Amino acid sequence: MPGRVTITDVAARAGVAISSVSSALNGRPGVSEQTRQKILLAADELGFVPSVRGKSLAGKKTFAVGLVVHRNPDVLELDPFFGAFINGIESWIDERDFALVLQTSSDAAGTLERYRRLAAGKRVDGVFLNEIEIDDPRVALVQELGLPAVGINPEPGFPLPSVRQDHRAAIEQLVDHLVGLGHTSIGFVSGPPRFIHSRQREMAWRLALEARGLRPGPLVPASFTYESGIEAASSMLSVRLRPTAVICANDLSAMGFMAQAQHLGFEIPGDLSVAGYDGIQLAEYVRPSLTTVQTQPRRTGYEAARILLELIDGTPAADADIEPAVLVVRSSTGPAPRVH
Amino acid sequence: MPGRVTITDVAARAGVAISSVSSALNGRPGVSEQTRQKILLAADELGFVPSVRGKSLAGKKTFAVGLVVHRNPDVLELDPFFGAFINGIESWIDERDFALVLQTSSDAAGTLERYRRLAAGKRVDGVFLNEIEIDDPRVALVQELGLPAVGINPEPGFPLPSVRQDHRAAIEQLVDHLVGLGHTSIGFVSGPPRFIHSRQREMAWRLALEARGLRPGPLVPASFTYESGIEAASSMLSVRLRPTAVICANDLSAMGFMAQAQHLGFEIPGDLSVAGYDGIQLAEYVRPSLTTVQTQPRRTGYEAARILLELIDGTPAADADIEPAVLVVRSSTGPAPRVH
DNA sequence: TTGAAAGCGATACCAA
DNA sequence: TTGGTATCGCTTTCAA
Numbered sequence: 001m002p003g004r005v006t007i008t009d010v011a012a013r014a015g016v017a018i019s020s021v022s023s024a025l026n027g028r029p030g031v032s033e034q035t036r037q038k039i040l041l042a043a044d045e046l047g048f049v050p051s052v053r054g055k056s057l058a059g060k061k062t063f064a065v066g067l068v069v070h071r072n073p074d075v076l077e078l079d080p081f082f083g084a085f086i087n088g089i090e091s092w093i094d095e096r097d098f099a100l101v102l103q104t105s106s107d108a109a110g111t112l113e114r115y116r117r118l119a120a121g122k123r124v125d126g127v128f129l130n131e132i133e134i135d136d137p138r139v140a141l142v143q144e145l146g147l148p149a150v151g152i153n154p155e156p157g158f159p160l161p162s163v164r165q166d167h168r169a170a171i172e173q174l175v176d177h178l179v180g181l182g183h184t185s186i187g188f189v190s191g192p193p194r195f196i197h198s199r200q201r202e203m204a205w206r207l208a209l210e211a212r213g214l215r216p217g218p219l220v221p222a223s224f225t226y227e228s229g230i231e232a233a234s235s236m237l238s239v240r241l242r243p244t245a246v247i248c249a250n251d252l253s254a255m256g257f258m259a260q261a262q263h264l265g266f267e268i269p270g271d272l273s274v275a276g277y278d279g280i281q282l283a284e285y286v287r288p289s290l291t292t293v294q295t296q297p298r299r300t301g302y303e304a305a306r307i308l309l310e311l312i313d314g315t316p317a318a319d320a321d322i323e324p325a326v327l328v329v330r331s332s333t334g335p336a337p338r339v340h
Numbered sequence: 341m342p343g344r345v346t347i348t349d350v351a352a353r354a355g356v357a358i359s360s361v362s363s364a365l366n367g368r369p370g371v372s373e374q375t376r377q378k379i380l381l382a383a384d385e386l387g388f389v390p391s392v393r394g395k396s397l398a399g400k401k402t403f404a405v406g407l408v409v410h411r412n413p414d415v416l417e418l419d420p421f422f423g424a425f426i427n428g429i430e431s432w433i434d435e436r437d438f439a440l441v442l443q444t445s446s447d448a449a450g451t452l453e454r455y456r457r458l459a460a461g462k463r464v465d466g467v468f469l470n471e472i473e474i475d476d477p478r479v480a481l482v483q484e485l486g487l488p489a490v491g492i493n494p495e496p497g498f499p500l501p502s503v504r505q506d507h508r509a510a511i512e513q514l515v516d517h518l519v520g521l522g523h524t525s526i527g528f529v530s531g532p533p534r535f536i537h538s539r540q541r542e543m544a545w546r547l548a549l550e551a552r553g554l555r556p557g558p559l560v561p562a563s564f565t566y567e568s569g570i571e572a573a574s575s576m577l578s579v580r581l582r583p584t585a586v587i588c589a590n591d592l593s594a595m596g597f598m599a600q601a602q603h604l605g606f607e608i609p610g611d612l613s614v615a616g617y618d619g620i621q622l623a624e625y626v627r628p629s630l631t632t633v634q635t636q637p638r639r640t641g642y643e644a645a646r647i648l649l650e651l652i653d654g655t656p657a658a659d660a661d662i663e664p665a666v667l668v669v670r671s672s673t674g675p676a677p678r679v680h
Numbered sequence: 681t682t683g684a685a686a687g688c689g690a691t692a693c694c695a696a
Numbered sequence: 697t698t699g700g701t702a703t704c705g706c707t708t709t710c711a712a
Contacts, residue, residue: 006688006689006690007689007690007691008689008690016698016699017698017699017700018689018690018691018699018700019691019692019693019698019699019700019701020697020698020699022690022691022692023691023692023698026691028692030697030698031697031698032697032698035697035698049457049460049461050461050689050690051461051462051688051689051690052402052461052462052463052690053393053396053397053402053462053688053689053690054397054688054689054690054691054704055689055690055691056393056690056704057393057394057397057688057689057690057691057703057704057705057706058689058690058691058692058703058704059690059691059692059704060691060704062392062393064439064441069423071423071427076423076424076427076638077420077423077424077620077621078418078420078422078423078426080417080418082418083409083411083416083417083418083444084416084417086418086442086444087411087416087444087446090443090444094443097461099404099441099443099458099463100441100442100443101404101439101440101441101442102426102440102441102442103430103434103439103440104423104426104427104430106427117389118439120387120389121389121390121391121392121437122391122392122393123392123439225621226621226622226625227621227624227625230625256625259625259626259627262627263627280417281417281565281566281567282566284567285566285567285570285596285599286599287599287602287603298416346704346705346706347705347706348705348706356682356683357682357683357684358683358684358705358706358707359682359683359684359685359707359708359709360681360682360683362706362707362708363682363707363708366707370681370682371681371682372681372682375681375682390705390706391704391705391706393704393705393706394688394704394705394706394707395705395706395707396688396706397687397688397689397690397704397705397706397707398687398688398705398706398707398708399688399706399707399708400688400707681712682711682712683710683711683712684709684710684711684712685708685709685710685711686707686708686709686710687706687707687708687709688705688706688707688708689704690703690704691702691703691704692701692702692703693700693701693702693703694699694700694701694702695698695699695700695701696697696698696699696700
């Protein structure tokens with residue numbers, strides 16, 4: 001019966017006090033090298049694994065961090081983003097014996113309540129704040145609760161430690177790429193405006209165009225889903241003055257946009273160039289393969305976890321900047337059509 | 341400072357012993373109705389939330405369950421399946437104050453090690469066994485560890501409590517649907533044969549055909565990914581004796597298959613009918629929309645969680661059978677082409 | 681019905 | 697350098 005071995009057993013076997021075992025095993029000073037070896041041996045022979053339960057009660061830490069994912073109830077399908085993000089978190093916390101508590105919620109109020117309960121029950125020592133919104137109430141909540149938290153790609157001046165990956169450079173490159181192909185009317189399919197990352201991408205598109213002396217093309221709201229991309233295509237392509245190129249706020253909506261554009265009879269990239277954002281795997285395989293901006297969700301999770309654990313340890317943590325997202329040119333973007 | 345309120349504070353405020361508070365709050369007998377009310381009031385006024393730390397140390401439970409998702413390291417994108425599955429788990433465990441610990445791992449050995457450590461550190465009280473393989477080593481592991489576990493869609497005779505959703509009826513309906521459309525050569529794009537659910541779907545296809553006096557069409561291995569669907573199409577459609585209809589082991593590979601088939605010049609469903617399995621949202625929106633088998637991942641997670649918590653409580657749990665998956669006919673399947 | 685006290689498995693302080 | 701012990705917040709006997 002493994003797992004039943006406690007620190008007391010180890011102490012007994014090594015013939016020392018439990019306090020010495022604790023010190024030895026945690027690499028604290030105050031134990032002679034000889035005793036330490038004796039203890040290490042005993043622990044090893046017994047297959048001792050410290051109980052997180054005991055540790056957390058005594059040490060005021062729970063050794064867990066939380067992530068709440070807010071999804072539409074009738075979709076509930078996680079973005080491809082999350083798999084890698086979560087894996088990145090774990091690659092850091094695992095070695096430090098932390099676990100990730102994941103929750104999903106389908107409404108905003110529920111999300112707040114989840115954070116509140118995670119904190120109140122001392123379930124987790126800290127949380128990740130993903131998909132940050134304008135005036136996100138979670139910020140005030142974690143501050144009120146004194147709960148360590150790290151923001152994922154927040155706006156500048158965000159009051160909590162954060163990890164950011166630059167989006168501007170890549171979007172500028174993307175605009176350059178399109179302008180270089182002769183496009184002058186470049187539209188944008190956005191995400192819900194309440195999300196910071198939604199606005200950031202839209203703003204980057206707008207600024208890049210203006211910096212090049214071009215007027216922003218049409219802007220159509222969508223919601224990061226494939227379906228919303230379909231709808232965006234229907235509305236954006238039905239008007240006379242349609243753009244010759246479209247940038248979508250993420251890959252999923254870009255894929256929906258492409259599918260619908262093709263359905264409406266547009267050749268891609270012959271009649272219309274389309275680009276996405278994220279760099280999910282699917283984007284590489286759709287026809288035509290999607291030009292996109294490759295982000296690093298795994299790295300983002302990794303850095304976010306590193307910062308969060310520092311915060312939990314009481315170390316004042318600096319923000320982390322991940323190397324900028326990069327433009328990946330594929331087949332969905334091409335020369336602007338001659339006549340319009 | 342919420343969260344700092346302990347059972348002692350409540351006891352003091354109510355003027356009773358902490359043991360009474362514990363009994364009252366947990367609905368145990370041995371407290372007069374009057375005292376109970378007094379305690380409930382005090383707890384409420386103080387905003388008392390019991391510390392999971394304390395509870396778990398004293399109560400021998402950690403109030404957490406674990407899920408380990410095994411993904412290819414360079415993909416790490418979670419199936420659309422998982423979002424709903426996880427949400428289903430939570431809709432049951434949340435009310436019971438359990439949390440879900442999620443881990444991802446990129447290799448089989450790592451997966452086993454994850455389960456082992458979850459158990460050894462008493463991180464979780466039980467685990468979900470998803471994507472079960474032939475001779476899955478996790479079964480022996482949880483039995484050896486005495487760790488409560490529930491299997492998701494395992495084979496018949498699986499030694500642990502399980503939740504199952506019938507796949508056969510829907511696949512038979514699908515075959516009937518195709519046969520009714522005049523198809524006589526129906527191929528299959530499978531998942532990795534080490535997975536039970538992979539084999540189950542393949543077997544259902546084979547048996548359904550044989551029961552109708554048809555010889556199984558070509559079988560091509562794939563791996564549940566979009567990319568593998570592309571490859572499957574390339575190989576299956578390049579030979580002279582290609583099928584007129586194809587069933588894929590999941591929607592993602594079916595979508596890849598369709599895309600590649602179209603790329604190779606096949607009209608769908610004119611030249612070729614394609615069907616998937618899972619019922620992910622994307623399948624509804626691709627062109628043509630995908631005929632598929634709709635499963636209930638949310639319900640599956642819900643039932644699995646219910647069973648797991650029963651096991652943890654020591655209740656002998658019966659397997660759960662979810663209402664069978666249902667066939668959803670869309671546009672990717674149509675009449676068999678006249679000439680071949 | 682109530683309350684006092686003994687754990688649960690660690691950490692950490694303080695004597696020895 | 698050691699070992700003893702209080703402590704964390706709760707559950708669970710066991711007396712009163």
